Amino acid sequence: MEAFYSQSWCLCGLPFDVVDTSSAISALKRAIKEERPFFISTPNLNFLIAAQTDKAFRESVINSDLSVADGMPLIWMARLLKIPLPERVAGSNLMEALFAEKNGSPIRVYFFGGEPGAGERACQVINQANAGIRAVGHFCPGFGTIEAMSIDDIIDEINRHEIDFLIVALGARKGQAWIEKNRHRLKAPVISHLGAVINFFAGTVKRAPVWMQRIGLEWLWRILEEPSLWKRYFFDGLRFVKLLLVNVIPYAVWIRFNQKKLNETRPVVINTEEDDHNIKIYLIGACIDKTIAELRPVFKECVAKKKNILIDLQAVPVIDGAFLGLCLLLYKHLNEQGCQLSFQNINQQNKRIFRWNLVHFLIP
Structure with missing residues (x-):
């Protein structure tokens, strides 16, 4: 993997x-x-x-x-x-x-x-x-x-x-x-x-x-x-124009007004809990391109256990497309095993980022 x-x-x-x-x-x-x-x-x-x-x-x-x-x-x-x-x-x-x-x-x-x-x-x-x-x-x-x-x-x-x-x-x-x-x-x-x-x-x-x-x-x-x-x-x-107006441009504007949040470099802190069928991953800190290196081996290890994975985002102030790309990889491997990926405690800002990126199918 x-x-x-x-x-x-x-x-x-x-x-x-x-x-x-x-x-x-x-x-x-x-x-x-x-x-x-x-x-x-x-x-x-x-x-x-x-x-x-x-x-x-x-x-x-x-x-x-x-x-x-x-x-x-x-x-x-x-x-x-x-x-x-x-x-x-x-x-x-x-x-x-x-x-x-x-x-x-x-x-x-x-x-x-x-x-x-x-x-x-x-x-x-x-x-x-x-x-x-x-x-x-x-x-x-x-x-x-x-x-x-x-x-x-x-x-x-x-x-x-x-x-x-x-x-x-x-x-x-x-x-x-x-x-x-x-x-x-x-x-x-x-x-x-x-x-x-x-x-x-x-x-x-x-x-x-x-x-x-x-x-x-x-x-x-x-x-x-x-x-x-x-x-x-x-x-x-026609659909491309709609995509630009509804998703891409609003997200692009948000990115330019939130550069400080997106320049975080401290690695995300990761804690896990596990039972017979599920793994809960608690993340602390910004989950963006510059911070998620430590998350990669954790996802790899969790997938190897063939259990459902729940990611708690309560302590995550901001996410970006690199984090969502990594989550799509996780979603792919769990699907192959018949397991599920879910998220909880997502703040309103991150919910908008999920929607702008058209991955709202990953969240309730």
Whole structure:
């Protein structure tokens, strides 16, 4: 459970790891080398909006082993909230970087999903190049249900290939749900839903110019390439404006008027009580990025005991997105064990911070 030592922040209800593209690639390669299951989520604005109303979709991101910000609007919001995400880490950029590598053994990729014929064409393009990835197969399951795409014959067909990186393209919600349902049955160590990657490699859709990506206009290019996307971008844009006005901007203003509280450096004091089924953790002091280092090994140790955890915040004057990101990691690991995370004695200020960060599902 080294995840408790990673720098993960909460942004609008989802966890985001503080990594750049190079660090994400290094983590991916370590998982391949160690043959360790590694689920990568690449939330963009569409993910963020969908997660507000779809619990299963939200939890698929929370359950990821790596969650990176794939979208400039997310980076802009992070900067407003002083969250130290270094850069946009797009799934397409990860694949382009892997493709461009020339040293070492190629990473074996398999495409699951996409339009009919796109996977085959993507494989041909990749294997015609002397690249850092090699396509070992593809499967187009059509447009059926998740259950129909999860039958033993399909899983067996995928598993008969030696795969390092399984790339899924079924549409964001269906793709994340399919991965959640099947990742424990799949032999490929690294799995991610990267919807447009197949089309980019197949050449059926072109990526936006780099300058458009950098200034956040990739959505406009995507509409020009795929006009059917306009409705999604339009409604996501409306919800984005609401998110800014109701959550992000009020929290950003609060942060700027409360810098003194957020500059505390004294480590949080931790006391615990335990019975047969529950662990109570009493925290004293500000629970913010600069103070929570001592909390990480405590969370790790408590999770290992497989008990429900109750966190008392009565003596905690202020929290921030780093503390909430750590709590989302705790929530993830407890869920995997069938255990619960709850909080008590939260002051009004901290309740507002929970709500602004859209993690009010963690509190009563």
